Amino acid sequence: MTALARRxxxxxxxxxxxxxxxxxxxxxxxxxxxxxxxxxxxxxGSLKTKEEVIANVWGLPSGFVWQNxxxxxxxxxxxxxxxxxxIVTGTALAILVVAATPAAYAVxxxxxxxxxxxxxxxxxxxxxxPQVMAIPLFMTARDLGLINSRIGVALIHAASNLPLSVFxxxxxxxxxxxxxxxxxxVDGAGRFQSLWLIMLPLIRPGIALVMIFxxxxxxxxxxxxxxxxxxxxxxxIPLGLVAFFQQYGSxxxxxxxxxxxxxxxxxxxxxxxxRQFIAGLTAGAVKA
Amino acid sequence: MAGSAFFRVRRDSxxxxxxxxxxxAALLFGLxxxxxxxxxxxxxxxxxxxxxxxxxxxxxxxxxxxxxxLFLGALENNAIFVVLILIFKNALGLGLAILLDRAxxxxxxxxxxxxxxxxxxxxxxxxxxxxxxxxxxxxxxxxLDLFGLSGLKQSWLGDADIALYSIVVVDIWKWLGFHxxxxxxxxxxxxxxxxxxxKIDGAGAWxxxxxxxxxxMMPVVLINVILGLSGAFVRNxxxxxxxxxxxxxxxxxxxxxxxxxxxxxxxxxxYASAMGYALFLIVALTCxxxxxxxxxxxxxx
Numbered sequence: 001m002t003a004l005a006r007r008x009x010x011x012x013x014x015x016x017x018x019x020x021x022x023x024x025x026x027x028x029x030x031x032x033x034x035x036x037x038x039x040x041x042x043x044x045g046s047l048k049t050k051e052e053v054i055a056n057v058w059g060l061p062s063g064f065v066w067q068n069x070x071x072x073x074x075x076x077x078x079x080x081x082x083x084x085x086x087i088v089t090g091t092a093l094a095i096l097v098v099a100a101t102p103a104a105y106a107v108x109x110x111x112x113x114x115x116x117x118x119x120x121x122x123x124x125x126x127x128x129x130p131q132v133m134a135i136p137l138f139m140t141a142r143d144l145g146l147i148n149s150r151i152g153v154a155l156i157h158a159a160s161n162l163p164l165s166v167f168x169x170x171x172x173x174x175x176x177x178x179x180x181x182x183x184x185x186v187d188g189a190g191r192f193q194s195l196w197l198i199m200l201p202l203i204r205p206g207i208a209l210v211m212i213f214x215x216x217x218x219x220x221x222x223x224x225x226x227x228x229x230x231x232x233x234x235x236x237i238p239l240g241l242v243a244f245f246q247q248y249g250s251x252x253x254x255x256x257x258x259x260x261x262x263x264x265x266x267x268x269x270x271x272x273x274x275r276q277f278i279a280g281l282t283a284g285a286v287k288a
Numbered sequence: 289m290a291g292s293a294f295f296r297v298r299r300d301s302x303x304x305x306x307x308x309x310x311x312x313a314a315l316l317f318g319l320x321x322x323x324x325x326x327x328x329x330x331x332x333x334x335x336x337x338x339x340x341x342x343x344x345x346x347x348x349x350x351x352x353x354x355x356x357x358l359f360l361g362a363l364e365n366n367a368i369f370v371v372l373i374l375i376f377k378n379a380l381g382l383g384l385a386i387l388l389d390r391a392x393x394x395x396x397x398x399x400x401x402x403x404x405x406x407x408x409x410x411x412x413x414x415x416x417x418x419x420x421x422x423x424x425x426x427x428x429x430x431x432l433d434l435f436g437l438s439g440l441k442q443s444w445l446g447d448a449d450i451a452l453y454s455i456v457v458v459d460i461w462k463w464l465g466f467h468x469x470x471x472x473x474x475x476x477x478x479x480x481x482x483x484x485x486x487k488i489d490g491a492g493a494w495x496x497x498x499x500x501x502x503x504x505m506m507p508v509v510l511i512n513v514i515l516g517l518s519g520a521f522v523r524n525x526x527x528x529x530x531x532x533x534x535x536x537x538x539x540x541x542x543x544x545x546x547x548x549x550x551x552x553x554x555x556x557x558x559y560a561s562a563m564g565y566a567l568f569l570i571v572a573l574t575c576x577x578x579x580x581x582x583x584x585x586x587x588x589x
Binding site: 020021024025027028031032034035036038039041042053054057058095098099100102103105106107110111112113115118121125127128129130131132133134135136137138139140144155156158159160162163166190191192195216219220221222223226227237238239241242245252255256259262263266267270271274275278281282 | 301302303305306307308309310312313314316317319320321323324325327328331338384387388390391392396398399400401402403404405406407408409410411412414415416417418419420424425427430434461464465469470472473518521522523525526529530544547548551557560561564565567568571572575
């Protein structure tokens with residue numbers, strides 16, 4: 001309470017009236033309700049019976065129907081969908097980091113002919129949204145036998161996230177002092193050793209940032225999976241959710257449970273990591 | 289001579305290492321970005337069903353786009369999408385950021401809370417809102433009933449006149465926190481002395497906003513506009529597909545959904561490719577125009 005009082009005092013000194021503060025918090029409350037209420041509504045709907053969802057739109061559930069969850073898990077094949085999403089996202093992120101890190105190191109620290117060309121291609125590629133070449137991407141995947149292949153979808157995700165990731169990692173490499181590496185080279189370390197032993201531990205925050213961005217993008221992707229994963233057994237969570245909704249549109253309570261199962265873990269991870277997440281996001285955007 | 293030779297050796301001293309380090313990225317990029325990009329460009333100049341041999345027709349597909357009512361309608365919907373989203377995401381995002389900037393306590397938790405929709409998938413967001421909009425027991429119509437505004441109840445996604453706007457609202461709901469967080473970070477880089485100086489000169493709240501906050505925030509506005517622009521043009525497939533699939537009767541059709549239909553329902557791969565590249569050209573041109581425009585207004589401010 002004293003901390004609060006001190007802050008209020010500081011507000012008075014900064015020339016802000018309590019009326020202004022009330023207005024600020026009043027408006028913020030409206031934004032919070034508008035943002036969070038729909039999510040709470042889904043959670044509460046997931047615990048109602050099918051009839052109660054319609055009869056009692058607003059209120060809290062009268063009793064907790066936990067079997068909605070087991071039922072939704074079974075009917076929507078959640079286990080399978082989650083496994084598919086984990087395979088696609090995990091493989092894509094692994095490929096992305098393995099390909100982007102040495103490439104970013106090369107364009108930021110190595111002297112070689114064509115470096116400016118490579119850099120120009122990276123920047124140009126960031127401006128071409130992969131969605132506009134959906135048709136040729138589909139054709140290429142078909143020719144390579146990658147339709148209905150989770151690894152194929154992962155490869156394409158890794159490739160389309162590559163330019164931005166190289167760009168982000170490059171800025172991290174450039175921020176490291178060059179002396180560090182010179183010292184290692186005097187000691188006889190080659191370029192690969194220098195990257196592996198000295199630079200890699202130092203750019204871990206950059207790799208984390210690339211992986212966070214990539215995770216949100218790939219885990220939530222609907223478009224590419226929609227194009228390439230036609231076999232229901234291979235579908236990822238977003239595809240599975242939509243298919244479940246279209247098939248069992250009247251089982252609202254199950255459907256709310258499925259939505260909760262898939263979104264709650266992401267929200268929990270975000271809330272736990274939000275400090276790093278928002279710091280990384282704003283550093284990238286405001287500096288650029 | 290010796291000097292330049294030496295320089296060249298120095299410049300390419302890591303040639304082999306660089307080649308090895310770039311190889312995995314180059315392979316991935318070449319196979320799944322570069323090759324499809326040029327292949328699609330070629331496909332867009334052909335008539336092709338996806339199976340038989342493509343027939344070269346030059347600019348035929350692109351000329352056809354100008355006369356295709358469905359495509360022009362989708363493009364118009366895209367334009368409405370873009371304009372509304374740019375205005376509302378930026379105005380509301382900046383407004384929310386100013387509120388957060390003035391909040392003395394609980395700023396962190398509130399910022400995290402408004403960011404939550406950003407982390408949700410479009411599929412989840414779209415399905416959530418298709419329930420909010422449900423005409424029979426959706427949250428929105430129930431809310432209107434609750435406030436005694438039953439006359440305003442609508443079939444939010446079923447009415448061709450309002451379905452597009454309903455989708456725009458969802459997109460703004462999902463991304464508001466994202467733009468607000470970036471604006472907040474920008475606001476916090478403005479030195480406090482500028483406001484103090486303006487206050488001493490007798491500037492009121494609006495004058496301070498107009499002549500200190502806004503000019504200082506222009507680079508951040510630019511980032512938000514560019515991010516919102518490409519998003520509104522090409523990343524709207526998911527949300528439209530989940531909410532309305534382009535209906536009712538193409539009222540919410542955007543270029544991306546039309547492109548997928550043209551390719552996979554009509555089997556017209558060449559024409560669909562041309563749609564993709566035409567959209568890309570339009571986005572690129574709009575970005576360039578906007579950048580020029582904003583640079584000019586920056587001077588005016």
